[in-house]
Amino acid sequence: MSEKRLPIPFIIASMVAGAIQPLIALIDTYFAAHISTQDLACLALGGGIASSVGWIGGQLIGGFPGVLGRLRGRGDDDGARRLNGEVLALTFVIGLIAAVPVALILGEGVMLLTQSEATGSGARHYLQVRMLGLPFEICGFVILGILRAGFQAVWTPIFVMLVALISNACLNALFVWGFGWGLSGLALGSSLAPLVAALFAAVPITRWRGWALRPGIAAVRQMRLDPMTKLSARLGRLALTRGLLLNAVLIGSSLVAERFSTSDLAAHGLAIQLWLLIAFLLDGFAHAGLAYGSRLLGAGDFERARRLAWRLVAASGVLAALICLALVIVWTGLPHLFGLDGIAAAAFAAVLVPMCLQSVPASIAFVADGILKGAGDLGFLASQMAWASLVAFPLALWVLGDDLRGLWWAMTAWVAARALLSAWRLRGSAWTQIASEQLGEDS
Numbered sequence: 001m002s003e004k005r006l007p008i009p010f011i012i013a014s015m016v017a018g019a020i021q022p023l024i025a026l027i028d029t030y031f032a033a034h035i036s037t038q039d040l041a042c043l044a045l046g047g048g049i050a051s052s053v054g055w056i057g058g059q060l061i062g063g064f065p066g067v068l069g070r071l072r073g074r075g076d077d078d079g080a081r082r083l084n085g086e087v088l089a090l091t092f093v094i095g096l097i098a099a100v101p102v103a104l105i106l107g108e109g110v111m112l113l114t115q116s117e118a119t120g121s122g123a124r125h126y127l128q129v130r131m132l133g134l135p136f137e138i139c140g141f142v143i144l145g146i147l148r149a150g151f152q153a154v155w156t157p158i159f160v161m162l163v164a165l166i167s168n169a170c171l172n173a174l175f176v177w178g179f180g181w182g183l184s185g186l187a188l189g190s191s192l193a194p195l196v197a198a199l200f201a202a203v204p205i206t207r208w209r210g211w212a213l214r215p216g217i218a219a220v221r222q223m224r225l226d227p228m229t230k231l232s233a234r235l236g237r238l239a240l241t242r243g244l245l246l247n248a249v250l251i252g253s254s255l256v257a258e259r260f261s262t263s264d265l266a267a268h269g270l271a272i273q274l275w276l277l278i279a280f281l282l283d284g285f286a287h288a289g290l291a292y293g294s295r296l297l298g299a300g301d302f303e304r305a306r307r308l309a310w311r312l313v314a315a316s317g318v319l320a321a322l323i324c325l326a327l328v329i330v331w332t333g334l335p336h337l338f339g340l341d342g343i344a345a346a347a348f349a350a351v352l353v354p355m356c357l358q359s360v361p362a363s364i365a366f367v368a369d370g371i372l373k374g375a376g377d378l379g380f381l382a383s384q385m386a387w388a389s390l391v392a393f394p395l396a397l398w399v400l401g402d403d404l405r406g407l408w409w410a411m412t413a414w415v416a417a418r419a420l421l422s423a424w425r426l427r428g429s430a431w432t433q434i435a436s437e438q439l440g441e442d443s
Contacts, residue, residue: 006311007288013154015284017144020161022277024168024193025051028186029273031172037344039183041262042122044269045110048254049123050130050190052247053102057095057134058141059243061087063235065145066294066374067228070439072150073298079228080150081209085216086229088142093220095135103131113255116262126187133191140164140194143201146210148291149374153204160201168193231376231438238378245382245389249414256397256407260347264404267348270334271408275355278323282363285316286370294374297435305435309371309426316363324356347404354408361412361419368422375435377425384421392417 025047032043064087071080107124114120143160147153168189175185205211219225225233250272257268289312296305331352335345372381396413400406425431 006308006315007152007292009154010152010291011284011288011315013158013284014148014287015281017157017161018280018283018287019277020158020165021280022273024165024190025273025276027165027169027172028190029270031176031186032183035176035182037262037266038118039122040269041116041119041258041265042126042183043186044265044272045114045119045254045258046123046126046130046187047190048269048272049106049110049251050127050187052251053106053131054134054137055141056240056243056247057091057098057138059239060094060138060236061091061142061145061232062239062243062373063376063378064142064232065149065290066376066435067232067235067438068145069149069291069294069374070298070376070435071228073295074300074439079226081212082215082226083228083232084142084146084150084205084211085213086219086225087216087232088139088146088211088213089216089220090225090229090233091139091142092135095138099131099134102134103128114258116258119258119262119265122183126183129184129187130191132188133194136191136194136198139198143198143205146205147201148287149294150210151208152291152295156201156204160197163200164193164197167196235376235378238382239373242378242382242385245385249389249393249411253407253411256401257404260404261343263344264347266344267335267351268404268407270348271351271355274327274334275411278320278355278359279362279366281323282316282320282366283370285312285319285363285367288312289367289370290374293371294435297375297432298439300436302432302436305371305375305432306426309368312371313364313367313423313426316367317360320359320363324359327352327356327359350403350405351408354405354412358412358415361416364419365415365422368419368426372422372425372431375431376438377431377434379434380425380431384418384425387421388414388417 028043028047029040032040064083068080068083071083107128110124110127111117111120114123144157147157147160171189171192172186175181175189179185181188219229254265254268254272258265289309293305293308296302296308331349335348369381372378393410393414396410397407400409
């Protein structure tokens with residue numbers, strides 16, 4: 001990568017691939033909205049929790065892409081292949097073991113926490129069916145990490161996500177319209193789509209000799225893991241803590257919205273999907289920071305990594321401002337597009353201003369996350385999320401959270417707190433020292 005140029009093709013491709021993930025959820029929202037408002041509310045709650053579980057499961061290997069990128073940066077390709085095989089096998093086993101107990105425990109938790117029995121029962125059923133695909137969903141995080149951090153692949157992640165999108169839409173149409181399975185069909189389609197995408201991605205990774213699968217499976221079965229896999233797992237525990245806190249805010253916001261009304265929950269569910277779409281767009285810069293920054297850190301080029309971080313933050317801020325403008329233009333047409341009734345549409349209109357204003361601090365927070373993950377600075381990221389989620393968000397919710405608009409102002413305070421702490425961290429040198437010390441200690 002040139003010193004004066006950002007990896008624009010990689011960033012754009014990562015944005016497109018990332019934006020496909022919430023588009024999958026929006027397709028589910030479209031199908032549910034055309035079944036009934038009640039099913040849409042069930043999807044908003046159950047689907048939000050199911051997506052959070054898959055993402056949290058992926059955080060168990062949250063340190064893996066940064067370790068992989070640094071290994072490739074220092075030229076250890078054999079170590080990278082060994083790491084990829086072991087982490088993929090380990091992730092699949094974790095997902096397989098966790099799927100049933102997680103589905104049962106969270107399903108009952110939803111029933112206890114919701115005031116509407118109909119909403120709670122539907123959300124529980126959706127969640128339990130959706131968890132069938134948990135092993136494939138969290139393996140997808142490993143596969144995308146291999147493609148981006150291992151190969152700095154530009155277009156392949158897009159094709160993988162397109163396969164997931166198309167297969168999900170086709171399965172939804174088959175199960176909902178063809179078989180008439182309703183909400184159950186939506187859940188089943190979402191559980192099978194990651195498997196189709198994983199099988200598709202295995203072809204190019206195998207052709208590029210990107211992993212050592214058989215040795216990896218044997219290492220996991222015998223529990224003789226490589227030091228780099230153990231390092232990824234240790235960092236993954238910190239990433240898991242961060243992920244639990246992050247998703248506690250997202251899930252908690254849905255539970256708060258449900259207590260306002262079913263219409264508020266339906267509006268909040270659509271708003272959350274748009275928020276995730278924005279997050280995945282800005283994550284294109286974060287993925288570039290992780291993939292290219294970790295390579296520079298692995299090669300010992302710390303100053304270039306630091307300059308890359310701030311240039312990515314500046315560029316993502318420009319995109320965030322453009323996103324704000326786009327939201328203002330299209331906002332009034334979105335409720336009709338997704339079939340919200342009049343009360344839900346009015347509730348949805350109230351969250352425009354806080355969602356727009358949080359886009360710029362979100363650009364700082366998200367990009368810094370990618371850079372610091374590449375450095376292996378998961379300890380700071382866990383602490384940052386704790387301050388934002390356990391202090392800033394509850395305080396703002398206590399002061400402002402009397403209605404859906406106040407709830408979204410509290411979420412804006414949460415994002416702003418993360419941005420301020422991340423900017424402070426990037427200004428120092430602790431994160432580059434951590435990146436250097438980790439590989440030295442675990443080689």
